[in-house]
Amino acid sequence: MKITIEDLKNVRFFDDYTDDQLKIFIGISSIKEFKVKDVLFEQYDELKEIYILLSGCLSLGISIAKEKRIRLGTLEDGQLFSWSAVFSPYISTAWVMATCPTKVLAIDAKKLTHEFEKNCEFGFKTMSKIAQTISHRLSDTRFQLMNQLTL
């Protein structure tokens, strides 16, 4: 499935990218589709792609034992996930599963980091957005933890 600049402009994550920067993403990305109950990746899987949810529904969680999944949250359209693909040791900290037919943008993490080296402005902007995603996830987890501790 071919991706266009217009497609990306409709995705919240790409709000403040220039057309030239969006072309970089198009060159290193593909669209992947998943059915209900498809697991995109398991906790502790080695990750090679960063994903952005285009449409559908995804649940995210952790496993405390084999076959025992705990759902921690859901992802919204335009949200980035599997950020571990650009940070050593490139191991997933959670599992992600489709709960309805879902379409994601899969960005090749190795090619993305190579683009960061070639284009610092693009790299800084993208890493800032990834850091913000992680920061929000951490803040939400603390919020969740505080809720549990004060029950």
Added chain:
Amino acid sequence: MQDNRNIYTPIRARLTDVIEESPSIKTFVVVPEDKFSFKTGQFIELSVDGVGEAPFTPSSSPLITEKLEVTVMKTGYVTEYMHMLKPGVLMGIRGPYGRGYPVEAFFGKEVLILGGGCGLAPIRSLLYTLESIKDKLVKVILCYGSKTPADCIYKPLFDRLNSIEKFEAYRTVDKADEDWDGSVGVATTLLNKIKINIKNSVAVVCGPPIMMKFGTIRLLEMGYKDDQIYLSMEKNMSCGLGKCGHCMMGEFFVCRDGPVFTYDEIKHNPEIWK
């Protein structure tokens, strides 16, 4: 002529209906025997003879004056007693007290409302008010989180809001059950879902202190200015008059000067999230 009534004397109000909203939250419909009105965000003292009184922000529309709805979470002696009351008994109400939402300041703007738990009670009153002035607003977005699907109050409200032009309503739960197919996560995760013009927007936050703290931090990160965020400091209300001193928060008496404040007004107080 001087009014010699004791300011602590309630007016009588008959309890006409009790609606179970969740396992620990009920809405009490009371009909005052005297004329009574309030502005959205203001609060009242609701009392039970021989038991005591407690402050609550009405959850009904301020435009309806013949009856009043008060949503009460079972948390202590008075509220536990209230949860046992049946329609027909006489209760007491006094007030209204404090400063409510300055809805005129919302004209021409997008209004984002972030709520959690029982905080949806005062928000419902605000939503009714905003619905009545929707022609003067750009849009209204409600993001609400409850601990579980069973803890979500006013369930029919969400479909109703989504059917009103200019209104959007989203809800999430901290912990889902097998029947839940909506969003999972704390209330702030819903902010990833919405599209809002922050520069032309105000945000209203009401809920448990933890939710208000994390919600306000996220709104500031999104780009909201301190004076664009309205906080309803429900938890701090006490006698209603600023006399007993229990509601003191820095230089403010929450009962008298609040319960609605902008974050700009109270951000310097280290105790605002307690």
